[in-house]
Amino acid sequence: MSKLGLNPEDLNAVILSHQHWDHIGGLTHILEKSEKLTVYTPRAFSENLKKEISERAEFVEVEGPVEISDSVSSLGEIEGEYSGNKIYEQAVACKTESGMIVVVGCSHPGVDSILARGDSLGKVSGIIGGFHGFNQLEALEDLNLIIPSHCTKAKKEINLRFPDKSRKSGVGLILNI
Numbered sequence: 298m299s300k301l302g303l304n305p306e307d308l309n310a311v312i313l314s315h316q317h318w319d320h321i322g323g324l325t326h327i328l329e330k331s332e333k334l335t336v337y338t339p340r341a342f343s344e345n346l347k348k349e350i351s352e353r354a355e356f357v358e359v360e361g362p363v364e365i366s367d368s369v370s371s372l373g374e375i376e377g378e379y380s381g382n383k384i385y386e387q388a389v390a391c392k393t394e395s396g397m398i399v400v401v402g403c404s405h406p407g408v409d410s411i412l413a414r415g416d417s418l419g420k421v422s423g424i425i426g427g428f429h430g431f432n433q434l435e436a437l438e439d440l441n442l443i444i445p446s447h448c449t450k451a452k453k454e455i456n457l458r459f460p461d462k463s464r465k466s467g468v469g470l471i472l473n474i
Contacts, residue, residue: 301469305330310365311354312337314402314426315386316346319447328353337365339374341385359387362418368392372399372414377406379429388426390415395441395474396422403427403448409436423474425466434458442474 298305305327311334314320328334334354338347342358350356357363361373372388388401388411399415401408401424408424408431415421423442428449437443443459445452446466456463 306332309333310335310337312365312371312387312389313339313342314388315339315384315405316342317403320402321346324350337363337371337387339385339387341374362414365389370418372411372418375406375410375414377404377410379403379405388415390418390421392419393422393474396420398423398425398442398474400424401426401428403429404431405429407431409433412436425472428455437462444470 308327308331311324311327313336335357336350336354337357337359340358340360347356347358359371359374363371363373365371368391370390372390374385374387377384377386384405386402386405388399391398391400397415397419399411399421401411404411404427408428412421412424423440425444427447428445428451430450432451434454437459441462443455443463444466445455
């Protein structure tokens with residue numbers, strides 16, 4: 298965060314997609330630095346982690362869609378599967394002048410399921426994040442912005458099929474949308 302010029306003390310909300318270490322590992326540091334933080338997690342997070350968070354920040358357990366601000370909402374807890382086990386993940390919908398952009402963690406529930414949940418709140422125009430194991434590219438046809446990231450195995454295929462819609466992702470990416 299310091300390399301990006303961001304200060305943890307300035308944060309007022311953290312939205313955790315799912316309980317995998319690479320998505321929650323920095324939370325302890327953030328909790329130490331921020332006194333006014335609200336943390337949103339899926340209901341399925343472990344009781345121990347939820348207890349630890351609630352002792353150090355305002356805690357919101359997400360089951361269904363939740364409005365976080367005028368322009369940001371959680372899509373709610375969505376069930377998926379990872380390595381043969383159930384996993385619950387939430388994604389975030391951001392209202393922009395260009396339409397609603399969905400920000401995902403790894404999309405374990407499936408990009409199609411997440412986009413369908415997003416469409417229940419309004420027309421989704423873009424998606425950003427990990428598309429773990431995703432290869433049903435037709436689900437992306439109606440989007441105007443596609444930014445696959447870390448765990449997306451089909452990045453090359455997405456970029457070839459949607460050259461005018463897809464963009465490279467990376468830490469520090471700034472979008473004006």
